Amino acid sequence: MFPEYRDLISTLKHSDLHFTTLFNRHNELDQKIKNIESAIEVASHEAVEALKKEKLQLKDEIYAILTKAKNA
Numbered sequence: 001m002f003p004e005y006r007d008l009i010s011t012l013k014h015s016d017l018h019f020t021t022l023f024n025r026h027n028e029l030d031q032k033i034k035n036i037e038s039a040i041e042v043a044s045h046e047a048v049e050a051l052k053k054e055k056l057q058l059k060d061e062i063y064a065i066l067t068k069a070k071n072a
Contacts, residue, residue: 001026001059005066012069022062029055 002009012019033051035041043051 002063002066005070008066008069012065016065019062019065022058022065026055026058026062029058 009023013023029051032041033048033055036043036048036051
């Protein structure tokens with residue numbers, strides 16, 4: 001996610017607890033969705049859609065933090 005911000009992500013993960021929490025939650029959701037789509041875990045279509053929406057919301061919030069930090 002956001003390879004162009006790799007260095008900034010690393011910096012924020014070590015200095016910003018809120019960013020780290022968001023980043024980790026996004027990765028957890030990503031793995032859960034992959035597991036469901038691979039039939040490793042079971043969930044309803046509605047549950048998967050809710051997970052995807054939450055993941056997208058987190059991605060948007062992470063991107064906002066990254067762009068704000070980059071421009072600071």
